[in-house]
Amino acid sequence: MTVQAFECRMCGHCCQGEGGIVLTDKDRGRLADHLSIGEDELVRRYARERGGKLHLICGDDGNCVFFDQGCGVHPGRPDICRAWPYFRGNLVDETSWEMVQEYCPGINPEAGHAEFVRQGRRYLRDEGLLRYDPDTSPNALICDD
Numbered sequence: 688m689t690v691q692a693f694e695c696r697m698c699g700h701c702c703q704g705e706g707g708i709v710l711t712d713k714d715r716g717r718l719a720d721h722l723s724i725g726e727d728e729l730v731r732r733y734a735r736e737r738g739g740k741l742h743l744i745c746g747d748d749g750n751c752v753f754f755d756q757g758c759g760v761h762p763g764r765p766d767i768c769r770a771w772p773y774f775r776g777n778l779v780d781e782t783s784w785e786m787v788q789e790y791c792p793g794i795n796p797e798a799g800h801a802e803f804v805r806q807g808r809r810y811l812r813d814e815g816l817l818r819y820d821p822d823t824s825p826n827a828l829i830c831d832d
């Protein structure tokens with residue numbers, strides 16, 4: 688039987704602090720639809736440009752503006768939130784995968800890195816989360832193959 692390499696424990700760590708949540712064009716449309724507002728309003732109220740890319744802002748508590756004991760926009764959340772913890776760094780570097788386990792308790796160390804990579808790649812592919820253009824997409828989602 689295959690051991691599950693990741694199952695979210697809903698601890699909220701990945702939504703806390705300034706997480707660098709990039710908003711791509713696709714994310715913008717989906718999130719605006721979810722909130723029933725226009726994309727211009729979404730950007731004006733909830734995003735700022737940094738390093739040439741739009742990012743979600745933080746709320747008064749310093750966490751993602753949509754975080755409130757969980758993701759407040761879960762069905763409309765950006766791709767980078769959907770992809771975590773299967774970020775490029777955790778897939779290509781076993782040490783990163785080991786270190787990030789302290790931060791994300793949903794990663795199962797028993798599964799091993801190779802299985803994490805196998806399940807992560809399949810998940811990213813099935814969910815359409817692989818990206819190839821670093822100018823428009825989060826670096827964590829850029830893959831070479």
Ligand code: SF4
Binds near residue numbers: 696771772790792793
């Ligand atoms: S850090 Fe990991 S376990 Fe915690 S909410 Fe995020 S994905 Fe889930």
Ligand code: SF4
Binds near residue numbers: 752761765
């Ligand atoms: S959009 Fe949702 S999942 Fe993404 S960082 Fe904000 S609260 Fe967390």
